Amino acid sequence: MPEFPALPTARSTPHGEAPTALAADVAIVGGGPAGMTAALYLARFRRSVVLVDAQQSRLAAVPLSHNYPGFPQGIAGADLLGALRAQLTPYPVAWLHDTAQAAQRTDEGFVVRCASGTVRSRRLLLATGVRDIAPRAPHMRDALARGALRYCPVCDGYEVRDRTVGVYADGAAGVGEALFLRHFTPHVTLFLDGGSATLGPEDAGRLQQAGVRLAAGAVDAIDYRDGRITVTHGPARSTCDSLYCALGLQVHHGLALQLGAACGEDGYVRVDGHGATTVQGLYAAGDVAEGLNQVAVAAGNAAIAATAIHRSLLRGG
Numbered sequence: 001m002p003e004f005p006a007l008p009t010a011r012s013t014p015h016g017e018a019p020t021a022l023a024a025d026v027a028i029v030g031g032g033p034a035g036m037t038a039a040l041y042l043a044r045f046r047r048s049v050v051l052v053d054a055q056q057s058r059l060a061a062v063p064l065s066h067n068y069p070g071f072p073q074g075i076a077g078a079d080l081l082g083a084l085r086a087q088l089t090p091y092p093v094a095w096l097h098d099t100a101q102a103a104q105r106t107d108e109g110f111v112v113r114c115a116s117g118t119v120r121s122r123r124l125l126l127a128t129g130v131r132d133i134a135p136r137a138p139h140m141r142d143a144l145a146r147g148a149l150r151y152c153p154v155c156d157g158y159e160v161r162d163r164t165v166g167v168y169a170d171g172a173a174g175v176g177e178a179l180f181l182r183h184f185t186p187h188v189t190l191f192l193d194g195g196s197a198t199l200g201p202e203d204a205g206r207l208q209q210a211g212v213r214l215a216a217g218a219v220d221a222i223d224y225r226d227g228r229i230t231v232t233h234g235p236a237r238s239t240c241d242s243l244y245c246a247l248g249l250q251v252h253h254g255l256a257l258q259l260g261a262a263c264g265e266d267g268y269v270r271v272d273g274h275g276a277t278t279v280q281g282l283y284a285a286g287d288v289a290e291g292l293n294q295v296a297v298a299a300g301n302a303a304i305a306a307t308a309i310h311r312s313l314l315r316g317g
C-alpha cells in the first residue's frame with residue numbers, strides 16, 4: 001500500500017477560527033473525490049476556491065478499491081482521500097469543515113450558509129454525493145470493512161466471482177442487482193424484506209431463468225460472524241460470503257432543490273455534458289449528478305465541470 005504524508009490540517013481561516021464570511025470565485029460543497037478534483041483544477045486555473053465539506057465521503061468506507069486506475073495492488077478509500085487532500089495542500093484552497101445548510105442565488109452569484117459562516121461566490125459546484133441506505137443489523141461497519149457487506153457490484157463484483165453471494169432488497173430493484181451479479185457467480189440468492197411473495201411472476205421468472213435463487217420467507221435478521229453473513233428468512237437461514245445491500249441511495253440534492261435546479265425522479269441532479277445544472281452558474285459533479293457512481297467518473301466529471309466553470313468566468317458574469 002502506498003504511503004502518503006499525514007493529512008494536512010484543513011484551513012478554515014488564517015488563524016484557524018470559524019470565519020463569519022468568505023468570498024471566492026468558486027464555492028464547492030463536498031470534499032470527496034469530485035469536490036477535491038474540482039478544487040485542484042480550479043486552484044491551478046488560479047481561481048480562488050472555498051471548499052465546504054462535512055467530511056462524510058462515501059470513499060472513506062471503501063476497504064480496498066481495485067478499479068481505480070493507477071494502483072495495481074488496489075487502494076483503500078481512506079488512503080485515496082488522504083492523497084487527494086495532500087495534493088491540494090500547496091494550493092490556497094480555503095476549507096470549511098462544516099455542513100452547508102442553505103444556498104441562495106444573488107445578483108453576483110451565490111451565497112452558501114453554514115453554522116460557522118457564509119461563503120459568497122460567483123459560481124457554485126455541488127459535489128455532495130449520496131448516502132447508501134444500510135441494513136438495520138448489528139456489526140455492519142465491521143462487515144463492510146471485511147467485504148462481507150457490499151453495496152456496489154460495479155465496484156467489486158469481480159471480487160466475489162464464484163463465491164456465495166446474497167442480495168438484500170425491499171423490492172424489485174434487487175432483481176437487477178441479482179442478475180448483474182449472476183454474471184460473476186452461479187451462487188446468487190435474492191432476499192426480500194417482505195419475502196418472495198412480494199415479487200411479480202415476471203421478475204420471479206427472470207430470476208429462475210438466470211439460475212438466481214429467490215429466498216422464500218421475509219427477512220427477519222441479518223447476522224455477521226467470522227467474516228460471513230447469515231440471513232434468517234422465515235424458518236430458514238442462509239449464509240453467504242458477501243451480502244449486497246440494494247436498499248437504495250439517498251441523493252444529497254437538497255441544496256440543488258433549494259436553488260431550483262432540476263433533479264430526475266431518481267433524485268440525481270440533472271447536468272449537461274459540462275456539469276452545468278439547469279440553474280445559471282450552478283454546477284454538479286460526482287455521485288450527486290446523474291452518471292455512474294464511481295471514483296474515476298466523479299474525478300473525471302469534476303475536471304470537466306471545473307474547466308467549464310473557469311471558461312465561464314473568463315467570459316465574465
Ligand SMILES: Cc1cc2nc3c(=O)[nH]c(=O)nc-3n(C[C@H](O)[C@H](O)[C@H](O)COP(=O)(O)OP(=O)(O)OC[C@H]3O[C@@H](n4cnc5c(N)ncnc54)[C@H](O)[C@@H]3O)c2cc1C
Nearest residue numbers: 030032033034054056057058065100129286287293294295
Ligand atoms: C462500500 C463502497 C465501496 C465502493 N467501492 C468503489 C470502488 O471500488 N471503486 C469506485 O470507483 N467507487 C467505489 N465506491 C463509490 C465511491 O466511493 C463514490 O463514487 C465516490 O466517493 C463519489 O465521490 P463524490 O465526491 O461524488 O462523493 P463523496 O465521496 O460521497 O463526497 C461527498 C462529500 O460531500 C459532503 N457533503 C454532502 N452534503 C454536504 C453539505 N450539505 N455540506 C457540506 N458537505 C457536504 C460529504 O460529507 C462528503 O464529504 C464505493 C462506495 C462504497 C460505499
